[in-house]
Amino acid sequence: MTQTMRWFGPSDPVTLAAIRQAGATEVVTALHDIPNGSVWPRDTIAARKAMIAEAGLGWTVVESLPVHDDLKTRGPGWDRYIDAYRRSLTNLAAEGITVVTYNFMPLLDWTRTDLAWPLPDGARALRFEWEAVAAYDIHILQRPGAERDYRPALVEAAARRFAAMDDAARTTLEATILAGLPGAEESFTSAQFRDAIANYAGIDADRLRANLIAFLDAVCPHAEALGIRMVVHPDDPPFPIFGLPRVVSTEADVAALFDAVPNPANGLCFCTGSFGVRADNDLPGMVRRLGSRIGFLHLRSVDREGGDTAFHEAEHLRGDAKMAAVVAAVHDVSRGEGRSIPMRPDHGHQMLDDLGRRTNPGYSLLGRMRGLAELRGLELGIAHAAAG
Known part of the structure; x- marks a missing residue:
């Protein structure tokens, strides 16, 4: 190689x-x-x-x-x-x-939901978690019909997650999902993102x-x-x-x-x-x-x-x-x-x-x-x- x-x-x-x-x-x-x-x-x-x-x-x-x-x-x-x-x-x-x-x-x-997830050895990794995605999608982005894309149990868990978050945590989650990572050439506010999603209707x-x-x-x-x-x-x-x-x-x-x-x-x-x-x-x-x-x-x-609930970046030779x-x-x-x-x-x-x-x-x-x-x-x- x-x-x-x-x-x-x-x-x-x-x-x-x-x-x-x-x-x-x-x-x-x-x-x-x-x-x-x-x-x-x-x-x-x-x-x-x-x-x-x-x-x-x-x-x-x-x-x-x-x-x-x-x-x-x-x-x-x-x-x-x-x-x-x-x-x-x-x-x-x-x-x-x-x-x-x-x-x-x-x-x-x-897309990730955490850019600095702490690992047991003190290092930090990127992580994706469906509950955080649903909390953002349903309660911050407020995408029409978003609830239909998630299992009922996940919708309920996302509601509890959102309710327990303070303003700073909500802002951080929004910024993590929307700002993208290095190499992404576009960024959005949630309102702009919601409008852009509408362009994909159909x-x-x-x-x-x-x-x-x-x-x-x-x-x-x-x-x-x-x-x-x-x-x-x-x-x-x-x-x-x-x-x-x-x-x-x-x-x-x-x-x-x-x-x-x-x-x-x-x-x-x-x-x-x-x-x-x-x-x-x-x-x-x-x-x-x-x-x-x-x-x-x-x-x-x-x-x-836990199956398909979340994943994080592992060491290159593990995972x-x-x-x-x-x-x-x-x-x-x-x-x-x-x-x-x-x-x-x-x-x-x-x-x-x-x-x-x-x-x-x-x-x-x-x-x-x-x-x-x-x-x-x-x-x-x-x-x-x-x-x-």
Whole structure:
């Protein structure tokens, strides 16, 4: 695997020098200051690549080139935003980018309910809890009909949870869900979010999937001609939320996209954390069956708490991901195809000196450096054993 770390640009508290010292050879990044739907200028891409190269690192994977919501809803700006997306791909290819990550989740990027959940060892992790989501959805967002999306017992528990929260706790929960995490290009107030959800009225999973297929049909031939592989990031979390559908949550979802758009530029960002939230996703088996389509790897693990009630980010080699089996499958795919798949340690605990520093939630240096070291050692051990 090609070892990378995510970098959020010059304002990231984690420097390029630190990433290089952690052992990565490349960064994955994006032009986060450019609004969704705008063309990424070639000179801006070139300047960012030069900055990265000066630090002794490479940049061949973009994470992410956002898909405007008019493309997800098949809205009035469809033609304009498709053209802008293709132009951005052209400019990225001209500067040596070969993999472009994107997601097709409506409105929100990825959602958690706690960004600093304390672990027994004193470190902090990201956490998602359905009771907190329901408390926000029903009582703060006040989305029409929200109660119908939750089991009666959960509705009652959410009401008790909301009643016990003071104003500060309610504000924190709202900010955690809405502000998004680093890399999210949109943020909302609850009122704006509620209005934006209304734009998806009538868009169920079948229609959203059809819109994704239309997007891929429109961009993949252009990407293929440029030598770029488009890789879709799975839904995070991998189930409907706030009444919004999800269509990249299971192996069947991904296989349907590949069947509908067989173009080789139509690929997958395989995220063991997102897929791993669902116990019905067989992660090592998915790597072996989908391996030829995987262009980028996010390696992290989650602990599923109490079935489907909550999950939190685990240590990279623990939790429910079966990481040793996943990396063994990646090794076999890489060896069989003669390529090195870009990988990054996804998320990481806030720990040690980073507990007292400003960090992007999930993207502190030391937790990810620990994950990268563990994954590097795991891969070397597997390769050594395979060599006999």
